[in-house]
Structure formats: structure tokens, C-alpha cells
Amino acid sequence: MLTAASLSQAADPEPAKAIVKEKCRLCHGEEGEASSAIYPRLAGQNQTYLVKQLRDFRDGKRKSEIMNEMVSGLQDDEINALAGYFSSKPPLSHQIQDKMLASVGEYIFRKGNQYSGIPACQSCHGKNAEGSAELPRLAGQHKRYISDQLLAFGLRARTNDNAIMHTVASKLTELEREAVALYVSGIKPSGEDAAQ
Incomplete structure (x- = not known):
């Protein structure tokens, strides 16, 4: 603390x-x-x-x-x-090329997947993926890094903060994991004019 x-x-x-x-x-x-x-x-x-x-x-x-x-x-x-x-440094975001895949990611981020028991990511990470004091900002993070971390959580290869995230990430398909990672990488912080 x-x-x-x-x-x-x-x-x-x-x-x-x-x-x-x-x-x-x-x-x-x-x-x-x-x-x-x-x-x-x-x-x-x-x-x-x-x-x-x-x-x-x-x-x-x-x-x-x-x-x-x-x-x-x-x-x-x-x-x-x-x-x-x-x-204290200003966060940036990425430009999204594959809008259709990102829209799948947005759906899962905002609503989850009721058919496989995946909760909405925004319920913990916030509607703009800015996280909280204890939870990470996902907005603008590199897609590959997010995807790798979700995979590590799902496999229990991530050795900390694994309890809740393992339950969620282990249910994600590869498509869902990549889609969510792509979507959050493009979320612009408030006040950012152009993605980087």
C-alpha cells in the first residue's frame, strides 16, 4: 500500500x-x-x-x-x-487494423460470454480499461503482451495474481483472447487525439 x-x-x-x-x-x-x-x-x-x-x-x-x-x-x-x-507518463494507444476482430473483443470486454461463463472484462478493469489502484490499465497496452499474459494466466504460468484471472483466462478461446487483446490495445486514454 x-x-x-x-x-x-x-x-x-x-x-x-x-x-x-x-x-x-x-x-x-x-x-x-x-x-x-x-x-x-x-x-x-x-x-x-x-x-x-x-x-x-x-x-x-x-x-x-x-x-x-x-x-x-x-x-x-x-x-x-x-x-x-x-x-505519470501519458499513455498511448495503438491503431486497430482489423476492426471486425476488435469488435469481437469489445463484445467480450463489455459483456463477456454467457455461454462459456466468461465475465465482462470491464466489470474489473473498468469501462475504459483504465483498471484501478490494484488492477492494471489495459487500455493501449501492446496486443501481444496482453495475449501472452492471458495465455499465461490460463495455463497458470503466471505466478502471481492468478486466482481470478486463471478462472477467466482458462475459458477464453484463442480467437477470444486475441480479440480482447486487440480491442484493449486500441482504447484511447481520455484526451488522446490520435493512436500511436
């Missing part, structure tokens, strides 16, 4: 900038926009969620050889600073 003291530490971007240049920028970019679709966009991600994920990587609750090593020596104040830095 973020405290007032940790939020004030996160408000100073200088310590975070040094860590980003040393550890984060090659994969996630200096502004959190990720250099490849296999890495998540961190720009605009919810601060409390980022803190939890970074701590989970550091403490071995979430497994990733690269991330576990990258954050192994970070202290809580450094993690708070990184989360504050990336959450």
Missing part, C-alpha cells in the same frame, strides 16, 4: 530517471512506451499496481528471469519512485 511519504518520494523523478537509464530503458523505453510488443507499456500504468508487480518480481512471487534480476537489489523507495515516474 502506498503511503503519503512514499508518494512524496515518488514525486521526485530524478532518482527514478537514473534507475530507468540503468535498468529499464532498453526494454520499456525511457518514457515507458516499451521497445517491443513483448514488453509491457508502463506509461500511465496505475502506480499502486506497478509497486506491487515490482515488489513481486523482486521478492520472487512473480517469475521472470530478466525482471527478477533487474529489480533484485531495488529498495522500496526506489520501487515507489519508479512506479511514480512511469505512472
Whole structure:
């Protein structure tokens, strides 16, 4: 849980900038926009969620050889600073080429699939996929990253936050998974004029 003291530490971007240049920028970019679709966009991600994920990587609750090593020596104040830095960056979205597939994804995101027991994604992640303090922003995330995470949840290969997401993701067909991932990748944050 973020405290007032940790939020004030996160408000100073200088310590975070040094860590980003040393550890984060090659994969996630200096502004959190990720250099490849296999890495998540961190720009605009919810601060409390980022803190939890970074701590989970550091403490071995979430497994990733690269991330576990990258954050192994970070202290809580450094993690708070990184989360504050990336959450303050403006999120972007992707242009959607396959509108028909995205419309399938929108249907599942908004209404779920009553025939297979999949709840509407928006019931947890919000109608604009902005998440909450504890849940990730999905809007504008790379399609491939979302699809990979849904698959990992479905297979229980994701080692944290798996209880609810396994129940949902394990019921998704490949078409549904790809459609939802495509749809959320194109959701524009409020105030964004053009998708990137």
C-alpha cells in the first residue's frame, strides 16, 4: 500500500530517471512506451499496481528471469519512485487494423460470454480499461503482451495474481483472447487525439 511519504518520494523523478537509464530503458523505453510488443507499456500504468508487480518480481512471487534480476537489489523507495515516474507518463494507444476482430473483443470486454461463463472484462478493469489502484490499465497496452499474459494466466504460468484471472483466462478461446487483446490495445486514454 502506498503511503503519503512514499508518494512524496515518488514525486521526485530524478532518482527514478537514473534507475530507468540503468535498468529499464532498453526494454520499456525511457518514457515507458516499451521497445517491443513483448514488453509491457508502463506509461500511465496505475502506480499502486506497478509497486506491487515490482515488489513481486523482486521478492520472487512473480517469475521472470530478466525482471527478477533487474529489480533484485531495488529498495522500496526506489520501487515507489519508479512506479511514480512511469505512472505519470501519458499513455498511448495503438491503431486497430482489423476492426471486425476488435469488435469481437469489445463484445467480450463489455459483456463477456454467457455461454462459456466468461465475465465482462470491464466489470474489473473498468469501462475504459483504465483498471484501478490494484488492477492494471489495459487500455493501449501492446496486443501481444496482453495475449501472452492471458495465455499465461490460463495455463497458470503466471505466478502471481492468478486466482481470478486463471478462472477467466482458462475459458477464453484463442480467437477470444486475441480479440480482447486487440480491442484493449486500441482504447484511447481520455484526451488522446490520435493512436500511436
